[in-house]
Amino acid sequence: MSLVLPLSAQDISLFEQFNGRYDYTAIGNTLNQAENNIDQSFCSLLESSSANLTLDADNQIVKAYLYWAGSGFGDTEVTLNGIQISSEETYNVTYTDTASGQLNYFSCYADITNLILSEGNGTYTFSDMDISADLMSNPGYCSNRTNFGGWSIYVIYQNETLPLNQVNLYQGLEIINRNVQEKEIILDNIDVIDNVGAKIGFLAWEGDNNLNYGESLSINNNVISNPPLNLADNAFNGTNTFTNSTTFYNADLDVYDLENNINIGDTSVSIKLTTGGINENGGFSADLIILNNIITVLNSQLPDATIEVNDYTVNCGDNSIELFYTVNNFNSTDVLPANTPIAFYLDGLLVGQSQTTNSLNIGESETNSTIVTIPEDSNQSITIVAAVDDDGSMSGVVTETNEDNNINFIDIELLVIPDITTLPGLMGCNEGFETSTYNLYNALESIEYEEENISFYTSLEDLETASNPILVPSIYNNTTNPETIYARLESPPCYEVYQFQLSVENCPPYVPNGFSPNDDNYNDWFNIQGLYDVFTEHQLKIYNRYGDVIFEGNNDKPWFGKINRGLNNHGQTVPVGTYFYVLHLNDPNYRPMVGWVYVNY
Structure with missing residues (x-):
């Protein structure tokens, strides 16, 4: 036997709901030898008791719960058909007696669906609930005649021939007695579509048939009864509606018709229990009643999203x-x-x-x-x-x-935009009008990547949307000077962002050492590479071997081997020979270039 502390929250509340073609049945038995208020001939409980489960073959078991209860703080380990069952939760209530002080009562439950599915119909024997230590610890349990024990199994089943029902199972543990003579419980999560066939069931403990003073059970302020088993003034009297038994000592497993006690459209039900009244000797008497669970079966045709x-x-x-x-x-x-x-x-x-x-x-x-x-x-x-x-x-x-x-x-x-990493820029030689050709992959030398995972963009907006990538990154011509290029490296679930700058500089021109102005469309002019449209302010002077200037050119006037200076031979092609040049680039980074060029035909 193990002891548990009382729960702080144990009001009767919705435990589980079943919507569909469902109904329920219940079995159980007492562990009391007789009703314990007739005499005080016994204090201890029976070691075991049995009950029979009989379900039609068409009823498909959906859920099954075992409840057991008794005097004291609780035994959380019991046996059903030789199988040990452990409590999944234990509820406690107390009653303070003037002579005996505080008396505790408990209830446990466990989900036994798999066991019921395995065992099926037949006899179920409950045993090994030991509360003897609690009964001996306070003689008030027996002298006050509230020494009790019992068990019950609830079985929820499905059958396609049933109407569409809403089955609500509420559980907890609430008590009424001479100190608290009335208890009202509001059941929510109800939706009444049709009250035909509606019913409500109760599992209660410690009710005595001979104590019927001021005792009532009402639904929505209507006192209900089920004569001859349960009378209007003695609802908790040791009965079992399922077996029509009046010897379910100190326990009640009852079902009532609700058709005349609820209305279509109701979304809650009020349950009220009362006890206590004047006895035949003119004194006050009250039954002690402990309510463990309530179950409702209502017709309901509603969706559930x-x-x-x-x-x-x-x-x-x-x-x-x-x-x-x-x-x-x-x-x-x-x-x-x-x-x-x-x-x-x-x-x-x-x-x-x-x-x-x-x-x-x-x-x-x-x-x-x-x-x-x-x-x-x-x-x-x-x-x-x-x-x-x-x-x-x-x-x-x-x-x-x-x-x-x-x-x-x-x-x-969320995947936030990663910080931008700036890489060293690329410098390109001016190929004209401040443009150059770049291999953009050269900017990525400091990072590891697979070429299929990298893409280049001219704007951060395009990078973020992965639109308008640079199609041929290995041969890219800048559009501005300088120009910022953005690289996107896929790194699931996100990506990395890099940026680098393309800059253009004027590189030293390459001066050839000869050309042949013979109009054969090959090497017909003095083609100084990297000069034209790069050093746009340059000046070129050509001298003959006598030191005379024979040609002056600029960015718009290259030399095709013709004379444009001097008094003689103006416009004529120069003869074969060696000529000297002076090239003023007019760039502060470069000094004038001087050399010779050979003209041949």
Whole structure:
């Protein structure tokens, strides 16, 4: 036996909901030898007790839960059909007796679906619940006649012949007694479409048949009864509706008809328990009643939209995100209509909207994607909230079986534009009009890359959108001087950015040592390479062997071997021979160039 501390939150509340062609049944038994308020002939409990499960073959088991309860703080390890069961949660309540002080009572539950599926119909024997230490620790349990123990199994099943129902299972542990004589419990998550066949079931502990003073159970302020088993003034009297038994000592496993106690359109139900009144001797008496769970079965034809954000795509520096999501209509009893709205929020701000495309039948899903745009000043780490059945104002338009499961969220890490790394620039010789030819790959000597992963752009905007790349980077002519080139190196999930500058300089001209002005279209002029349209202010003078200037030229006037200075032979081609030149580049970085050139035909 292990001891557990009381839970701080154990009000009866929704534990699980089933929507579809579902219903339930329950079995169980007491561990009391007899009703414990008739006499005080026993204090200890039975070592075991049994109950039979009989389900029709067409009933498909969906879920099964074992509940056990008793006096004391709780035994969390028990046995069912020889198999050890451990409590998944333990609830505790207390009753303060004037003579005995504080008395504790507990309830445990465990999911035993696999065991029930394996064992099937037959006898179930519950054993090994030991509360003897607690009973001996305080004689008030037995002298006050609140020594009890018992167990129950709830089985939720599906059958295609059933109507479309909403089965709500609520659980916790709440107590009424002479100190607290009334308890009201509000059951939410109810949606009544048709109240025909509606029912409500209870599992309660420690009710005594002989203590019926001021005792009642009411639904929506209507006192309910189930005579002759459960009378209006003695609802908790050790009975089992499923077996029509009146010997379920100090426990109640009962089901009531709800058809006349709820209305179509109701979304909640009020449950009220009372105890305490004047006995036949003129004194005050009250039954101690501990409510463990409540289950409702209501006809419900409603969809239930849920959403899952499955994945996303982000691009570097882009505030648009593509979200991939799935809308489900799983836990439903009707079709989810097409065009059900979907909203996406960031910190409460609407950043995108979408809607379902198709009508979704019960159990169906639909996968789609949408683009949301987030504010540019958002943090790098964000959380997007997706809400189905949300028109963008956090309001729904579809009535659902469950209005509290429309939200899903996903954490997203944005890919910010990386910092730009500046590389050494490339210098090119002026090929005319301040242009040059470059191999852009030469700027990347300091980094490692694969050529297929690198691309070059003339603007940062083109780089970010990967548009208008330089088509032949190995032979590129600049368009301005200087010119900035941007390189994008793919580095998934993002990329790296580099920039470098192209500059043009006037390189020393190359002067040939001869030419042949014979009009054969080959080497017909004094072609000083790197001079024309580069040193645009240059002056060229040609001298004959006597030191006379025979030609003066500039950027617009190259020398074709003809004389344009002097009084004689003006316009004539010079004879074969050696001529001297003086080239003034008129560039502060260069001194005049002097040399000779041989003219031949």
